[in-house]
Amino acid sequence: MLTDLMKRELLAEIDRTETRQAACIEALQIVQRHLGWISNETLREIADFLNMTPDELEGVATFYNHIHRKPVGRHVILVCDSVVCWIEGVEEILEHIRATLHIEPGETTSDGLFTLLPVQCLGACDNAPALMIDEELFTNLTPARFDEIVAAYRDGKS
Amino acid sequence: MAVIYIDNKPYEVKEGQSLLNACLSLGFSVPYFCWHPELHSVGACRQCAVKQFRNESDTRGFIIMSCMTPVEDGLCISIDDPEARQFRASIIEMLMLNHPHDCPVCDEGGECHLQDMTVMTGHVRRRTRFPKRTYRNQDLGPFLNHEMNRCIQCYRCLRFYRDYAGGRDFNVFGIHQRLYFGRYEDGKLESEFSGNLVEVCPTGVFTDKTFMKHFTRKWDLQTAPSICVHCSVGCNTIVGERYGTVRRILNRFNREVNGYFLCDRGRFGYEFVNSELRIRRPLVRDARTAEAQPANKAAALKRVAQILRKTPGLIGIGSPRASLESNYALRKLVGPDRFFAGVSGAEQRLITAILDSMRKPSVLSPSLQEVERADAVLLLGEDVPNTAPRLALALRQSVRVRPMTLADQLCVPRWMDHAVRLVVHDARGPLYIATPYRTRLDSLATKTLRGAPDDIARLGFAVAHELSTDSPAVAGLSEEAQSLAHEIAQALQGASCPLVMSGTGCGSMAVVQAADAVARSLRKTGRPAMLSFIVPECNSLGLGILGGGSLEDAVERILKGDAHNLIILQSNLFRRLDRETVEEVFEKIEHVVVLDHVANRCVERADVVLPSATFAESDGTFVNNEGRGQRFFQVMVPQGDVQASWRWIRDIADALDKGELAPWTSLDDLIADMAASVQRLKEVVRIAPAADFRMTGMRIARESHRYSGRTAVTAYVSVHEPKPPQDDDSPLAFSMEGFQGHVPPAVIPRFWSPGWNSIQAVNKFQSEVGGPLAGGDPGIRLIEPMENVEKGQEGAIVPEPFRPRTDACLLVPLFHVFGSEELSMLSPAIAEAAPEPYVGLSPEDADRLGLRDGNTVAVRWDETELTLPAKIMDDLPGGLAGLPHGLPGLSGFVLPRWGKIRAK
């Protein structure tokens, strides 16, 4: 369900664009920020709100990796798997994540805390390997550093 | 013209076109996928690569996409260059990475553009060893099968469905190697043009689901050129047959008419030919109430002769869905003054008015292609997407004509599709729509008007008056309507190819006259006005040319006791007149002979029923809404005693010892007779080559040279191979023996060329790619404006404004592309797509009557009472109510008329 708050935010976005449809990417992001992910029902509602067909909006939603069309954990870990991170040893980090969180890319931990997703380039090649949790970037990763970061989130960081 | 060099040889080609277009027109085989002659270039697939050289001394050159390169003088390219070849082979190898390689079980196999291109590039071995990505397919409804694994991501489907046809329930999902072309969720594709995906998709992702039920490879189909019978546009089709049943309909390119596309009613409506309801043997009834007995041909004809001899006073009722030839034969048998067009007086008056209008000077009835080029359109009263779907698709393109100049200003070639769409964006040329209810073109309209037929006509007359004061003024027009009329007049006057479109859909003479008035007034301002009318059936205009009284006139003759015997040609009177009247006719008349293909209520009441051939089993001529006479050809020999109606009529004449009335042994005899006696049909002989036409001494083969099982198909009956059936009516042969090459356009039975097995082979049959067929597009315009028949606008009276009544609603017809047409409704796929009967009510009237959506209501007039669920239509003006035309239980009355509505 789109709440009044969400609708207000959507309308503010719509105000800045020429047509309602043009606000669709922002709209998906706004709603995802509130609900964590975009369910089929939510997608229909947003589409209606923007005078789009669900087919049209789904084309946009599935084009962007960061629009989640399936439920995700409380925190989303985006691990860069592009070439510089690979050279700098991202495979070791991934292996470590598998071993400690017991999830594969695309999966969510059983406590619902973390979802692991691969991503192509976070723009931090100079400090590779890199990953991002929610909106925060972490660089120069090592397994030990990863454990520290995760522990902080477990302790209730944001 | 420009001179370009291809592999060091000079060629003269038109400047400005795309290089791919030029190469294909020159006959070179450059492979391509995303480019389509009607959808143009986007450069998405990289398959059309060739090498370009800067100048004569450049020996290295560089790879370019031929579909994205404009032709310029001196352009120097190589198609054969080893690097370019290698590049093209790699592209196809890449496109095939995930392809399931399932050609043997794929319905596209044997006529697949992907197969053709793969062979053309020489990619023969799969090297990749990784798993293929696979998809779940969707259920897209009764028309199309979906097999996404075969997709090569060329985007053609989307570009046709969304960009060209305006469909909004289809899209591409995902990104890079995970693209999915489909719907948001399972369900029927909403666009009435979805069937074109079968031909647009170069692979087997979208295939014909009705064809799948009785699948046959392209090379095993017996095919013939035909004309769609499901509306007045007369799209050209190719009918495919195997084992005595029609298997599918494909588009038959005709630049002037349907171009590359058909509507779904035309593509999937064919199944009625194979229907269980078909009549295949003559039926004879001893008494009206007796059970009909099957009879052989001789016995049935004997009975007909007996009946017709006993009592004098024979009349004949013709049909707008029967060929010119069959109607003419009946008219000849009974005599012109005893021949009646099988349509209501109201419809006949409209058709006559339309024919008169088409013959008045200086205003042209446009071909569909000309409609596409119109740069300002006024649509009066016609729900085009539902009554003449292919024309609606043409109107969709016409709104892009004006904004196209934006692209010209930026020097973006018009074929650069993606760039042009970015430039044009949402800009649209003027399109004004005035109809009683919303149409699917409304979203493209500059402005719309909702009104009763009379109000629509008033708007038309007001526009005409704005353009020329010779046209009568409209008294008492609202300020709003006045300013709309002014705006429309300005738009039409400011256009270089303005078009007025109307038709019989409103059942209103005032609307037809108003459309005529606008076009005439426009002409007076010096504009080259086009005026297009849509008529109810595939041969409504042909029948109109033959003339004859209306159905009511026939009824009057019968009830007066002036006619005792009746021959009904391919018409179910119960659909055209109210039940009581038809019952009365059957009471009064002594004998009825019906010629038709499928069982219907008239057939159930006839004394003798003679099984008529459908379009697939006979040859003949239809006149489409443009006035174009077009020939359709028999694709198969019908089972049982089925034969063309005109042959039955000839046999009846013979049985009556009146053979001199029908001295025809072949279609050509009949056509020659008709052309000689009906002045306006004298050109009909020129429509297609006569039956004695031969290509290098041979007939044209209906079967491909690869047709298999010829000697085995009837082996279960006899191991001796039968002689192929004789065809006295056309230059085509029911055989694979015969001419297989290029033939005159009117008799092309299929598009095929060596190396080009898919429908894309049509490239090889055109004078230039995308242009007219080599030898000229088939069909002959039979109705042209005549300078010496000035009929002026006499009789055109501006109607009074519509006044709603409190005790009744004006019932207007609502059209449904799937459901309103008689024959296609006998096809299961179309019937599945048709809505349930209902009555449409305006919100005002619903409120007044205390009705809500879904409530059961009674609709009553005279003796008729219909019980229907109510559907509230927010677009319907107060005082109007709509009845869906032709749905089961909703035919047999003439609209518009007043009816009382109450809750039940």
Ligand code: SF4
């Ligand atoms: S479905 Fe067919 S037309 Fe559409 S992108 Fe795939 S191959 Fe091309």
Ligand code: SF4
């Ligand atoms: S537009 Fe009319 S003639 Fe053309 S395919 Fe459709 S029903 Fe047939």
Ligand code: FES
């Ligand atoms: S046909 Fe030229 S890139 Fe696809």
